[in-house]
Amino acid sequence: MRIITRTPPADEPRDWRQILADSFRDINSLLRYLEIDTHPAARALLASDSFPLLVPRPFAQRMQRGNPDDPLLLQVLPQASELETAPGFVADPLAEKHSNIRSGIIHKYQGRVLLLAATGCAVNCRYCFRRHFDYQNNRIGRKEWQEALDYVRSDISISEVILSGGDPLMLSDEALNELLMLIEDIPHISRLRIHTRLPVVIPQRLTDTFIRNLNNSRLGTSVVLHINHPQELHDLHAAPLQALRSGGTWLLNQSVLLNGVNNEAGILRQLSEALFSYGISPYYLHMPDRVAGTHQFDVSEQDALRLYRDLRSVLPGYLVPQLVRERAGVPFKSVMADC
Numbered sequence: 001m002r003i004i005t006r007t008p009p010a011d012e013p014r015d016w017r018q019i020l021a022d023s024f025r026d027i028n029s030l031l032r033y034l035e036i037d038t039h040p041a042a043r044a045l046l047a048s049d050s051f052p053l054l055v056p057r058p059f060a061q062r063m064q065r066g067n068p069d070d071p072l073l074l075q076v077l078p079q080a081s082e083l084e085t086a087p088g089f090v091a092d093p094l095a096e097k098h099s100n101i102r103s104g105i106i107h108k109y110q111g112r113v114l115l116l117a118a119t120g121c122a123v124n125c126r127y128c129f130r131r132h133f134d135y136q137n138n139r140i141g142r143k144e145w146q147e148a149l150d151y152v153r154s155d156i157s158i159s160e161v162i163l164s165g166g167d168p169l170m171l172s173d174e175a176l177n178e179l180l181m182l183i184e185d186i187p188h189i190s191r192l193r194i195h196t197r198l199p200v201v202i203p204q205r206l207t208d209t210f211i212r213n214l215n216n217s218r219l220g221t222s223v224v225l226h227i228n229h230p231q232e233l234h235d236l237h238a239a240p241l242q243a244l245r246s247g248g249t250w251l252l253n254q255s256v257l258l259n260g261v262n263n264e265a266g267i268l269r270q271l272s273e274a275l276f277s278y279g280i281s282p283y284y285l286h287m288p289d290r291v292a293g294t295h296q297f298d299v300s301e302q303d304a305l306r307l308y309r310d311l312r313s314v315l316p317g318y319l320v321p322q323l324v325r326e327r328a329g330v331p332f333k334s335v336m337a338d339c
């Protein structure tokens with residue numbers, strides 16, 4: 001497997017918002033750019049009506065030209081199969097609506113709370129577990145943060161705030177810092193975790209300001225990147241990740257096990273080794289959630305366990321992520337046993 005890295009040309013926009021604005025937004029222009037000579041099926045175009053294609057150029061640059069089965073492309077390319085129904089695949093498989101106790105807050109784990117800091121993303125992943133989520137009623141801006149955080153303030157059993165979304169790094173550095181300060185102001189919060197895929201698809205999102213603000217926080221900080229394939233790591237990630245780490249922010253990764261993308265022990269082994277070389281600890285390997293429109297990515301539990309055994313046999317324990325499945329109504333992730 002070839003890991004593609006590329007130094008951007010001097011005239012490439014450096015600001016992440018410009019890069020995001022210049023993303024691919026339709027199937028044909030992405031396929032043309034990748035020199036893939038196929039016409040998308042009409043039903044694939046239909047699938048992109050309800051959940052549009054969105055692919056930033058730095059992510060597209062890591063795809064292999066001429067390869068319709070490129071593992072990065074398969075994560076973002078709308079497919080006709082998304083319109084099929086499949087038994088057991090539903091809009092809200094984790095029943096998040098029950099733990100979405102108020103706008104912008106999901107409280108399903110003891111001691112931790114999710115704050116939906118932003119409702120958009122920089123990339124639309126076809127396997128997304130929140131692709132049918134009620135973002136409309138969870139759109140909270142700066143004006144509503146204080147109200148949402150009043151909930152956190154009122155429950156002293158909560159010690160960790162998890163910024164989720166959408167992607168919380170869609171916020172500007174200024175807005176993020178404002179939010180960070182509001183959270184720091186709650187005495188019983190000791191940890192802040194940020195779940196994000198944005199720097200994976202636009203490495204320039206790891207700005208000096210973001211790194212400095214996070215590293216200067218009084219809170220114990222961690223960033224959980226969502227990287228599914230070793231090809232997603234880029235030489236542009238190295239310096240900012242190193243700066244985050246050396247400033248005291250813990251770097252973790254969670255991947256989703258995706259049929260056709262990373263469901264081979266060899267790929268997962270390369271991913272863990274690449275993560276280690278960037279100072280990121282493999283944390284979770286998630287079974288894909290059974291979300292309507294995503295059945296083409298599903299991997300059976302039997303196959304996942306077989307693959308996991310293979311992975312454990314070739315890696316030291318600290319490079320093996322936990323294989324987990326989230327189940328509706330269970331207040332923790334279920335670790336899948338391999339014995």
Ligand code: SF4
Binds near residue numbers: 125
């Ligand atoms: S970045 Fe995360 S939340 Fe956004 S589309 Fe991808 S999987 Fe879904």
